[in-house]
Amino acid sequence: MVIERGFSVLRDHVQSYDPIFQQAALGMALISLSGTFIKVNSALYDLLGHPPHELVFPAQLDITYQHMLSDLTKYGESLQSDLLTSGTIEQEIQHSTGRCLKITIHLAIIQDDDQKPSHYWAQFEDHTLLSDLESKLHSNEFVLHDIQNSYHQLLEKMQLAVLITKKGVIQYVNPAALRLVHAKDKSELLGTTTDTVVDASYHTTLSERRKNFYTHQTLSGVSYLINCLDGQQKLVDGFTLIIRYEGEPGAVGVFKDITEQRQKEEYMMQSEKLTMAGQLAAGIAHEIRNPLTSINGFMKLMRSSKRSTEAYFDIIESELKRIELIVNELLVLSKPQGKHISKPLNILPILDQVITLMKVQAALKNIEIRNDSPDSSQWILGEINQLKQVFINLLKNGMDAMESSGTIWVTVVSTDYEVQISVQDEGIGMTSEQIQRLGEPFFTTKDSGTGLGIMITQNIIHNHGGSIQIESIPEQGTTFTVKLPRISKPEDA
Structure with missing residues (x-):
């Protein structure tokens, strides 16, 4: 009976994650505690270089990767002991062709209904290409002009798209770049500007990167929406290195297509939004009921009063606007996410709207949210709904960490180059070990939670070219500081 129940739990768990498991871009596998493959998705077979017909013969993989499975089970046992x-x-x-792959494996222990280890969930992330490419590009940066033939051969064979530009004009593209934009020949791209490839919605981002390079001589990673030659659009992610190309300064851009990956991330973000909206529903209903009660009471007073009722109209109008604001902010959570199209935004009104919404739930827990922001506008490039989700997540985490009454501070400061938004709570805090693990799949400090909230938050901030810093003291509280690149005020603002 125990064995049958264990297989039932495993079957239910696999079925619940099956759509994500089968469609994931990352290689995934379910592994038994004894070190054998239970289930392997298509992405992992592709990564390892095995044909699809082997999907029905996972036992063959057990033999091929016996050493790796042994290491994983030993590592899983050490996790359990800790x-x-x-x-x-x-x-x-080892790839099926004999090539060595550099893989990061995220291993999670799945438990049965009795909280006993049932099996392992493993995700395989391939860093081989980017690792090899980055090391080769860095090591050859200062001698590229002497070995053009060698690095041209390297770039021609690369599976990632590579463009070399001078002052924004394309000088070189490899075959992978041609495939990325659906070009038939290099002549279709050579001599054109990057403005023609990068969508107009990202031209501000492109301009800010050029300005930042001329000022600070640095270029960070970036994501662009690009226009293919056949009219299609794709989202790409990449990095840039500055080199000398044919005796002059040039930029090597290396990009990969993340359109499908971003669509899956947007789906996860939307699922998290719906969960959050459900949790806020009770507080929203309570907050709307209060002004409705006030309106109803003043309507009765107006009917029975012989005096002037002008003041009553002002109060009723104020309460109706309050209801409208709450309902509008709730509707933001239910809107499906489209493509990430950045535009200039003043971050301060966004924070005000989020705080107004979250004060509903905070009041139910006797928590006060205080806002300390400058009077002047703070301009960034971003997508408003995704940024709202970031600060809703951070405020909600702060409230969940506080058992009773207290204060959450939202503080905004800025430098010439960035805007810093801090969310500081008075909750239970975290240890340095817990902070290091935030954002890992399945890790959460809450009694009930998925760990997706902070993972999605970090992903959104990364896609906005920013970073998030976490400082915490156990039993005293936690501060999340979001740092976003600052831009000058738009002329049409």
Whole structure:
């Protein structure tokens, strides 16, 4: 009976995650505690270089990757002995062709209904291409002009899209870049500007990057929406290195297509939004009921009063506007996410709207949210709904960490180059070990939670070219500081 129940739990768990499991861009596998493959998705078979017909013969993989499975089970046992449920391990795995792959494996221990380990969930992330490419590009940066033939051969064979530009004009593209934009020949791109490839909605981002390079001589990673030659649009992610090309300064841009990956991320973000909207529903209903009660009472007074009722109209109008604001902010959470199209935004009104919404739930827990922001506008490039979700997540995490009454401070400061938004709570805090693990799949400090909230928050901030810093003291509280690149005020603002 125990064995049958264990298989039932495993079957239910696999079925519940099956759509994500089968459609994921990352390689995934379910592994038994004894070190055998239970289930392997198509992405992992592609990564390892095995044909699809082997999907029905996972036992063959058990033999091929016996050493790796042994390492994973030993690592899983060490996690259990340390009372941990997940962790990350680096492995070098042999491709079916004999090539060595550099893989990061995220291992999570799945428990049955009795809270006993049932099996492992493993995600395989391939860093081989980017690792090899980055090391080769950095090592050859100062001698590229002497070995053009060699690095041209390297770039021609790369599976990632590579463009070399001078002052924004394309000088070189490799075959992968041609495939990315659906070009038939290099002549279709050479001599054109990057403005023609990058969509107009990202031209401000492109301009800010050029301005930042001329001022600080640095270029960070970036995401663009690009226009293919056949009219299609794709989202790409990449990085840029400054080199000398044919005796002059040039920029090597390396990009990969993340359109499908971003669509899956947007789906996860939308699912998290719907969950959050459900949790806020009770507080929203309570907050709307209060002004409705006031309106109803003043209507009765107006009917029975012989005096002037002008003041009553002002109060009723104020309460109706309050209801409208709450309902509008709730509707923002239910809107489906489209493509990430950045535009100039003043971050201060966004924070005001989020705080207004979250004060509903805060009041139910006797928590006060205080806002300390400058009077002048703070301009950034971003997508308003995604940024709202970031600060809703951070405020909600702060409230969940506080058992009773207290204060959450939202503070905004800025420098010439960035805007810093801090959310500081008076909750239970976290240890340095817990902070290090935030954002890992399945890791959460809450009694009930998925760990998706902080992972999605970090992903949104990364896609906006920013960073998030976490400082915490156990039993005293936690401060999340979001840093976003600052831009000058738009002329049409």
